[in-house]
Each structure stands twice: as C-alpha cells, then as structure tokens.
Amino acid sequence: MANWVFHSLSRGIRTTRWPTDPETAAGVTPGRPRAGVGSAELAARCPTEALFPHDNGVGVDFGHCVHCQRCRHGDEALAWEQDFTWTSKPEQGREALPARFSRSIHVRYIDAGACGGCMGEIRLIDAPAYNMHRVGIFITATPRDADVLLVGGPVTEAMREPLRKAYEAMPEPKRVVAMGVCAINGGVFGTSFASAGGVAAEIPVDLVIPGCPPPPLAIIHALLAVTGRTEPAELVENP
Amino acid sequence: MSTASGISNLAQALRDQHADTTIHDRGDRLLIEASTDRLYDLAVALTSDHGCEFADLAIEQHAEQDAEEDTASFTARYFFYADTGVLVEIVTASTNAELPAISDRIHAADWHEREAEDMFGIHFTGHPFMGDFILHDTVWPENVAPMRRGFDHGERVSEKGLGEDWQPPRLIDEPGLFAFPVGPIWSDYAESGLWILETPGEHIHQAHTRLFYKFRGVQKIAEGQSTGQALLLAERFSGSSAFAHGLAYCQALEKLAGCEVPARAQMLRVIVAEFERIRYHAMTIAELAGSTGLAVGKARGQDIEETLLRLSGEVFSHRYLFGLIAPGGLAWAPDDEALARLDHGLQAAAEELEQLERLLTASSSFLDRIEEMGGLSTEDAVRYGTLGPVARAADRTLDLRVSLPYGIYDRLKVTVAHETEGDGYARMRVFFSEIRVSAALIRDLLSRLEDGPFAAPFEVVPGAALGWVEAPAGATFHWLRVDEAGLIARWQVAAPSFRNWHAFQQVFDGAAFQDFPIIMASYGLSVAENDR
Ligand code: SF4
C-alpha cells in the first residue's frame, strides 16, 4: 500500500502566501521588460512591435510582448522585472464585480486556440503551489454557473460560436478575462482567415492578462481583480 | 550499418526493382523522382519491403496560380525513413490537382492526405473518406483551399458553412446506440476538441475524434514572414514542446545554410530538449493521476511539474523555454552557475519522480484504472504509424534520436524505452523510464560540457530542407522552403500528436464512459500541436 499521507505530510506546506505576503521564489514568473533607457535599434529588435522608441528611451506595450527575450540579452538590453501583477483593464472594460463575490467566484475556462503554454499555466492555478481555492476561486464545468469567463487563445474560426454561446449562457452579472497576448490581440497568430485576433472580436472583454503565457500568479492576480481585490496595472509603459 | 552505406544499399535495391525511376544518392538522403503512376508502388515497396516508416507529405503549389483554379499544378514530396538512419524523399508532380492515395496500404499517411485535400484542394484518388476534417463543414464553405497561393490569409472567408445542419458521422448502426458528444468545451481545463462516443448507455462501442477546433493556420500565416518571425510560431503553436519544434525548425534552416552548430551549443541543445521531455512527461503523469481521481497523486505530480517550470524560469528565463533556440545554436546561454543550479534542481526532481513512481505503482486502486485500459495493439500501432511514447508502449522501438540521429545524438547513449502491452499502465512506465534516460543524458553532458560559443554566426540561405526532432510526444518533421528574399515560402509541420490522435479511436475496446478521460490522459497528447 502506498503511504501517500506520510509522504505528503513530510513535505510540509508547499503553497504560496501571496497575496498576503510577497512571492519572490525564482522562476514563478518569466518576468517582463520595463520601459527605460535604450536606443531605437533596441526597440527595433522586438519582433512584435511591443517596444517603441520614445524621447526618453524605449517604451513597452505589454499587450504585444510575447516574451521572446530578444530585448533581454546582448550588449544593449532592457531591465526585466520579476513581477507578475500584470492584469490590465481595457477602456471598455466593466467595473469590478460587487463585493459579495469577493469570497467566491466561479470561473469557466475556455480554450479558444491556446497553446500548451497557456494551457499548462491555467491548469496549475489549482496545483499545491498556488491553490486557488484558498483565495475563493473555483472552476466550474458549465458556463451557466460561471461568474467569469477566462479565455485563452486567439479565438479560432471554429471556436467563435462556442465562445459566444458560452458567454450568452452565463447569468448576469458576468465578466470576461482574456488570458495571454493571443487572447488580447491574436499574439503571434494575429488576425487571419483562421483567427479572430483576440476575444474582443466576439464578446466584451473586461480584463486582459498580458504574457505569453501569463504565469499562474498572474492569472490569480487577474481573477482577484475581477472582484476588486487587486488593482489592475497599466498596459503601456513610457520610459 | 553506416548511413552512407545504408543509402547506397537501398538505392541499389530500389534501382533493381524500379528500373524506370530516377534515384539520386544525395548523401543525406535518397531522392527519388517518380511519376504519379509509380508513386504508389514505390511507397509500398519502401514500407513493406525495406522497413521504412512514412514521415511526412509536403505539397507545394507551382508559381503564382489562382486559388480557384482546378488545374493548379503541385509538387508533392513524400518522406520516409528507415531505422538504419536512411531518409528517403519521393518527389512527384501533379498537373491536375490529383494524386493517388497511398493510405489504403500506408494507413499512417491517411490524415496527411486528408490535410492536403483540405488545405490544397487536391483530390486523392482511391481515398475513401474525405470531407469534414481540418476545415469543419459547419464553419467553412466548400471549396476553400487556404494553402493555395491566391488565397488571402489575412481575411476571414466571407461565406459560411452548414452551421447547425451538419450531422456528426455515425459509424455504427445498431439499435439502442446513441451518440454522446464530449466537447468542444468540456471538463475543467480541457483543450477544445470533440469526441463523439457511440454507446448504448455505459460501454463505449465506438469513438470518433473531431479535432481542429484550434486550427490557427500556422503553416499558411507563416508564408511571407521572416525566418525570425516564423520561429516565434514554431515555438508557440505547441508551447508545451516549444523547444523541440523550434529545434526542428532551426535544423532545417541550418541545413540550408550549411551552418555547423558549435559543440557547446549542440550539448546545450540536448540538455534543454531532454529537460523539456522530463517536464512534459511529468505533466502527463500528473494529469493521469488526476484523471483517475487520485488527488494526492495529481498534487505530487503537479508539485514536481511546478518545480521543473520554476527551474526552467530560473535557468532559462522562461517557464516554457521560449526565446532560447535560434538558428546556429542558442539565442543566449545560461552561465555556469545557472547550469549548476539546473544540475542540482534536476537531480532533486528526478528523485521526487522516482518516489512518485513507487507510490503510484503501489496504489492498487490507481493501477486498476489504467491496467488493460486504453490498449493500443501493436498491429494498430504499426498500421497507424503511431509515434513517441504511445508507440514505444505498444512494442515499437522507434525513436529519432536513435533511428535518424540529429545533432550529437549519434554520439550519445540513448536507451529507448520499450513496453509491450500498449495499455495505460505501459504508457505510464514508458513516461517514467524516458524521464530517467533524459535525466541521465543531462547529467552526463553537464559533467563534460565543452567550452566554446553557444552559437555560430548564421545567415539565411534560400532553398528547401527538412529538419526533425524526437519531440516529447514523438517524431516531428519540419519541411521548409525559404525564398530568395529570405522569407518563408512554405512550411510543412508533421507533428506527433497528429499521427497519434489518428489512432486514438482504436483504443476503446472494453472501455466504459468513466474511462474516457483516463485513456485520454494516458495518451499525453496535445490538441494544439495537432491542430496547428
Ligand atoms: S521580450 Fe517582449 S518586448 Fe522584448 S523583444 Fe520580445 S516581444 Fe519585444
């Protein structure tokens, strides 16, 4: 007989204390480039135009950064910050859900063409290291029980209708979170014959999570922002 | 047998049998120019008489031609390989958008032909089941052929498909049987796809897989992109095996450029690729434990997976290894201190995994759910040309690291995992055993890492070439054509999940409804990788 209890207890508590305490363990996030000093050549190195030249250096549009790291290494590089509180509220995004939701929100995840990056990170928000239940986040199997629709991927042609139907099936009040640059604007897949170029092409979006992929804590940060428990950040940063 | 003598022996044998075809020994491969009439016999001879595996079918449309035109002409390249390290390419031309189907004898080519039919509007004579595949009849109108040259890939197709009028195929006609759809949105965090289970109520009589809900047209949207831009796609169409696909893509570019990747870069590439395999398998094991309801097993598996992801983030700056691979070597490389942390962290994770294996194999309630469940017969494993761990659990020993070595694998000792039962338990043992082999490879290379640059200077050279890698889920082949301007003109990706999903419907013998997620988890396949 396998003694799971003994082996599990012997390992102690593995769960992060964030947001109560900061989480600084190496590798919980890939980090992101911050706007700063830099030449126009440095900005031009960015393959997705997330970097833009500015009078004071180089600015960053996080909604386009695919973490390709091309601005991270080499002679001239931007400073990267190991944070993960990236969620941002687009102009047309609705306000946070009322306080009565803040102890328990139910989320339906929809894969609208996400790759293994976003798929991998979303699965981990309920892993021991992050344990979403401790902050009142629950995943539900049906959109009829969902307060929040969390969507990954550029929204492929065949997922447009299932996505819209899922949104329509949700009871009010409801919110939509677009996860990863693909869901924000199509990411590397862009807008094409096969991809809608993001969730907003099909349903209203209230919060976006930059990142390719956003790590589990960035997803939890966004889901906390849905009920106003954390503050959204800016999507574009000038130096 | 060395590759060179393998190639010339095979060339001789084929010349004797097929006197009327032109066979070139190109050093790295055997190139056979054949008319479409001879294609079928040659392909069958390669697979039946010479033990070759079908690898990939890459189609190219000639010059500027209209999307609509039926008379478009194409070049079709069929790739095969033998485990003696021999790569074979049959080139044939079609002037009437027709090709003979080879899939009635070489079933592994079935989905490749269906893909070419959907993407290029090529008719495969003798193919029994064409239609609703990548371009679902529900959403796409008839006669769209997105890979044709005239097709504007920036625009949404304005006409619509059948919508709700589409009827799922019924494969069995039996009283009392009904079709139960699973998907496309289902389970907690499952990838989108549809599985139609035909059942009288509890036992699954037949499963029909309908994928490509996640079709992002990667091979088309890459056309006209720079090689650096398309590399982003190569890493991201299947982010769970980003490094493997990026590597196959870069190897094709390096072959064109005649670029020699320096020793240290070669070794680092193996280290990263094997690290990715370990992480991929750890994820599959966690999912498998979770699918049986063994929450503690899943938690332990995920804890190890997260440890590996953090290690990756710490050492390689990205949890999924994006931005590391580059043509010529690596885009950048971790320093010695970081590599020492990798060594240390990996050893700890490997021990954790050993312990997890012991716990799982001592949990009879867990074993009951995966033993003799989801069995793939060796016969089907061969017939469908399955790849990777799925194949190696079903008595096949294919592994490109050994059968068609790339990089420095010919100088490394790779023990190919091998089980025979083909069930969920055999697959789990293969995952664990591959983790051990990969960990040993990494440890060995880290202990004797050569000094030198992490990349060679690289310049894009036009032409066409094939790159391949044994990705975590199995063999992947990337065929590339780069035009005179250095832009991607054509990119064909053969992904292991594509091949293995094809065989998935074969494994439901004796399975009940509640076994479905378990069988799926034990396969460890990616939908994103398949759908592209
Ligand atoms: S890491 Fe982001 S900002 Fe930097 S070059 Fe890549 S995409 Fe651009």
Ligand code: SF4
């Ligand atoms: S945002 Fe990046 S990680 Fe997420 S699905 Fe898109 S390509 Fe994959």
